[in-house]
Amino acid sequence: MNSHPQAAPAEAPSAPDAPDAPDALGTSAARARSAELEKLIAEDPGKFRILTGDRPTGRLHLGHYFGTLHNRVRLQNLGVELFVIIADYQVLTDRDVADDLQSYVDELVLDHLAIGVDPERSTIFTHSAVAALNQLMLPFLSLVSVAELNRNPTVKDEIAHSRQSAVSGLMFTYPVHQAADILFCKANLVPVGQDQLPHLEITRTIARRFNDRYGHGTPVFPRPEALLSEVPLLLGTDGTKMSKSRGNSVILAADADETARLLKGAKTDSERHITYDPANRPEVSSLLLLAALCQGRTPEEIAADIGSAGAAALKKTVTEAVNEYLAPIRARRAEYARDRGELRRVLRAGNERANAVAEATLAEVRAAMNSDY
Incomplete structure (x- = not known):
């Protein structure tokens, strides 16, 4: 890494009508x-x-x-x-x-x-x-x-x-x-x-x-x-905002087993058929979104795959998606942690x-x- 100062980039080209008014960043x-x-x-x-x-x-x-x-x-x-x-x-x-x-x-x-x-x-x-x-x-x-x-x-x-x-x-x-x-x-x-x-x-x-x-x-x-x-x-496993202090999140440092345990306890709802409906089914929709982000698909596609298999199948799908996505990140983390x-x-x-x-x-x-x- 270069330890000497470099010339700073110029100010980003401004939009033609970008005033420096109090609401300019509305x-x-x-x-x-x-x-x-x-x-x-x-x-x-x-x-x-x-x-x-x-x-x-x-x-x-x-x-x-x-x-x-x-x-x-x-x-x-x-x-x-x-x-x-x-x-x-x-x-x-x-x-x-x-x-x-x-x-x-x-x-x-x-x-x-x-x-x-x-x-x-x-x-x-x-x-x-x-x-x-x-x-x-x-x-x-x-x-x-x-x-x-x-x-x-x-x-x-x-x-x-x-x-x-x-x-x-x-x-x-x-x-x-x-x-x-x-x-x-x-x-x-x-x-x-x-x-x-x-x-x-x-x-x-x-x-x-x-x-x-x-x-x-x-x-x-x-x-x-x-x-x-x-x-x-993305909601926490308790259905509220994901937060460091609430103990309701999957941390990046978690291993595959801990991730599975945390997601198994995630809050869902009583409806067996899985659908993506953030307004009416926030907890289920958050889990679908998490799986979709990990797999590069849409939440609707994940929901269609699960169908009427219920919350257990949803959690299994999410767990597998998260663990597969995080595997290379966890491997690099473990390597750096050794030194x-x-x-x-x-x-x-x-x-x-x-x-x-x-x-x-x-x-x-x-x-x-x-x-x-």
């Missing part, structure tokens, strides 16, 4: 723009740099994989430059302490290597290891008002579900920290879900305001764009690369702000 506009961006990626992937990642708060599961992880590998393999942040500092946004942090960081690295993120082409790094990234927080905070942070709907929701007895300053400034994550490497593309659009809008606002205030006619930061994708709605020294090497190399990029960006920021003394 869902309908973001979806239309995402379709355009996919075409631009196919034409010239080298123009794009992506920042994405996860908080190390537990093992990743099938919901994470089909929701975001496989898309990261797809974009990497297309030739997009990929930065994957393991956001260890951000664990503290909604909890008092970061429990089992070292092991969870290792698990995240393992999962990314197992699914196909290539450390020779992509950069995997930890938040806490990149001091220059975190140093961007202070000037960025000066560019947003308390009122703007206070009305961010995503922050409101996170505060409502916070595990802390009182809301910390880190929770309140979470969108600005994310802006630092994205802008330190001058990412111009961020794969997000619909609920994260307000966070990205703050990042775009910070980039624009910094450029206006300090750019002297030459933008320092691109205004990153959202890459929305259709995220499949923890390799995990440390991958992370050290990624941290070195991220630090070089962050320090170059911070130097630009200091020069723009006339504070490079």
